[in-house]
Amino acid sequence: EIVMTQSPATLSVSPGERATLSCRASQSVGSNLAWYQQKPGQAPRLLIYAASARATGVPARFSGSGSGTEFTLTISSLQSEDCAVYYCHQYDHWPPPHTFGQGTKLEI
Amino acid sequence: EVQLVESGGGLVQPGGSLRLSCAASGFRFSDYAMTWVRQAPGKGLEWVSGIRYNGEDKYYADSVKGRFIISRDNSRNTVFLQMNSLTADDTAVYYCTKTGSSGWWGDHWGQGTLVTVSS
Numbered sequence: 294e295i296v297m298t299q300s301p302a303t304l305s306v307s308p309g310e311r312a313t314l315s316c317r318a319s320q321s322v323g324s325n326l327a328w329y330q331q332k333p334g335q336a337p338r339l340l341i342y343a344a345s346a347r348a349t350g351v352p353a354r355f356s357g358s359g360s361g362t363e364f365t366l367t368i369s370s371l372q373s374e375d376c377a378v379y380y381c382h383q384y385d386h387w388p389p390p391h392t393f394g395q396g397t398k399l400e401i
Numbered sequence: 402e403v404q405l406v407e408s409g410g411g412l413v414q415p416g417g418s419l420r421l422s423c424a425a426s427g428f429r430f431s432d433y434a435m436t437w438v439r440q441a442p443g444k445g446l447e448w449v450s451g452i453r454y455n456g457e458d459k460y461y462a463d464s465v466k467g468r469f470i471i472s473r474d475n476s477r478n479t480v481f482l483q484m485n486s487l488t489a490d491d492t493a494v495y496y497c498t499k500t501g502s503s504g505w506w507g508d509h510w511g512q513g514t515l516v517t518v519s520s
């Protein structure tokens with residue numbers, strides 16, 4: 294099973310600043326990586342798939358990069374509504390299971 | 402608009418069984434793989450099970466293998482999760498997800514259904 298490790302566990306950033314969230318895979322997952330945002334009491338929402346493709350309706354301030362084992366989610370110019378937990382998810386390994394990182398809590 | 406509506410959660414005793422359903426609409430259901438993801442209270446996301454578009458291939462996390470069974474009815478646009486031999490560790494919100502067009506990312510998520518295993 295591929296282990297996904299996210300860092301940091303908690304990130305505190307001021308409004309208008311940039312946030313950089315990291316995700317590392319225990320073995321290569323190519324570009325088969327997604328990022329989700331989860332706000333309290335809500336279901337997760339897809340932000341990024343294929344490592345860097347923005348999902349429909351996701352603001353341009355969210356961007357993803359990386360391949361292989363190292364991935365980054367960047368949120369430029371943070372807004373108050375970006376306060377949430379962010380999860381990475383590999384869907385490369387076949388057959389599944391497809392594993393999630395433990396999450397990064399973003400505080401603003 | 403894609404909609405996924407889970408149902409069937411509730412309180413069950415240890416060792417008991419429960420069957421979750423996820424009714425899908427707003428897309429061609431029979432074209433997409435579907436998955437179940439769960440989240441224990443205050444914890445992160447855990448991939449539980451997935452099923453191919455035609456129902457012929459099914460996959461499970463080690464934590465539920467041999468106890469849970471995923472299935473789908475393409476005529477009713479519904480995916481199911483039969484959960485047997487439940488333990489307290491299975492207590493979680495269970496989310497149904499639609500996968501993406503070319504990979505098993507969670508394209509859309511339902512609102513979740515809570516399963517509580519307790520005596």
